Amino acid sequence: LAKTTQPISMDSYEGQEVNITCSHNNIATNDYITWYQQFPSQGPRFIIQGYKTKVTNEVASLFIPADRKSSTLSLPRVSLSDTAVYYCLVGRDNYGQNFVFGPGTRLSVLP
């Protein structure tokens, strides 16, 4: 699995857009980029996945440049309930894939 690097923590205010960048310089051709969100005392939950360019769903957008060596999770107009740890994972979506989580980014949304 490609190693990922994210900021340890970020602070934001309600209503702002938050962008969390993940570096994955050793990403392989078959690797997808997936982001998870974890609230305290809960298991992580899937947010979004992409391979290249831009992906958007009802929760977030994922921006992936052409070289795919980084990706940016964008959360529009965050609220207090978006306070959580966000993990970036890079790996293949094939049989036997292992999910290895890094330390993630702890996002604190302030009123």
Added chain:
Amino acid sequence: SQTIHQWPATLVQPVGSPLSLECTVEGTSNPNLYWYRQAAGRGLQLLFYSVGIGQISSEVPQNLSASRPQDRQFILSSKKLLLSDSGFYLCACDIQGEGAEAFFGQGTRLTVV
């Protein structure tokens, strides 16, 4: 859709006692299964993963073991708990060949005293 059941939600055990945490999966067959541990304020540490019945791979040498006696059952065990085994234990599954999304249970918070 798949659902993961983990129990118990919380557990307090004395040092040296045995441990058995069970995880069962509904809504899919032949999943990949995972056990993770998360220390307070830390990231998730992958402990074990399994691609089939009786097939267990260990990521970290430790005081714990895992077994998969049935396709949708994954058990985490210890013969003698250590204080350092305290943490939040999560079971997860993903669907083989269908994408990179993992589904997590609600976790078990283990405190070894």
